[in-house]
Amino acid sequence: MNNHHDILIKELIKLLEGGGAHATLEDALDGIPADKLGVKPHGLPYSIWQLTEHIRIAQWDMLEFSKDGNHQSPKWPDDYWPKEAEPAEGAWDKTVAAIKADRKAFIELLKSDDIYQPIPHGDGQSILREALQIGDHNSYHTSEIILLRRLLGIWK
Template sequence: MSTRNAKPPATHTDLAEHLCWSLRGGYAHCGVETAFREVDGGVQGRLLDRFEHSLWQLLEHLRLCQRDLIDYSVRPDHVSPEHPVGYWPATPEPPSLVAYDEALAAYLADREELCGSIAGGDLLTPFPHAAGPDGEPRTLLRTATIALDHQAYHIGQAVTLRKALGCWPG
């Protein structure tokens, strides 16, 4: 679901609504759909000089990290992957012809799951099962802002890479 042209929340007083609107591509963000959709299979796994990752790697990294954030937030028994290897695909190329599109669909479905948690949850109550190394509480607001910040960073990388690859639609 793209909300690129949708209007922002009416008053911005509803923080949960604003966070979800932003995650879906509000204001400064072109959105994951625009950054990663309609990429020819021939360039999904292509590496360029001066670029550390392929579009496939960026997309799959976003998917893996977002899924980890969601699971960490809702499952007391969740164990995060080993960092950094558990958060990046092993190769620059997708493992199959459909893997890229499946990863994008999974990312978007997971984003809607995250937005459902944000909209229906208490943003400020600490998770009973999670605290930082220094005892810092972990909250749904923290999860949402990490997801938003991380997504924006890698969308920027993807847009720059697509321009360098000559496959940016804009």
């Protein structure tokens, strides 16, 4: 790395992939018993499944917005949160795989585009802003997943 742009891209990738001083999203999602995915402990309004699916939907929306001027975002907030507390058969694995695939696609976008320029179909957003928003959003909800796991007695 020999310039500031390369250093910034490297740091953004670290932000999106998580870790460092904190648990990654993969750490937070690893080894959750299937019977705990839909539990809403202590009257909380969401389950681990709902948080994870919300991460997938929001990250997918930011990725698609960043690359497609014809993308229509889901209706906020209703379409960003699953209604059911528990995943349907096979949905959990699909959601976790989609989060990883969309993150990888966004990282490729980070590497290929001028991250500072406004997105042509946006109203001032840039790839840099979207990267920071994805990183912030995912880390916020990752910590909530870990908190739910602690309340359920299934965290390290």
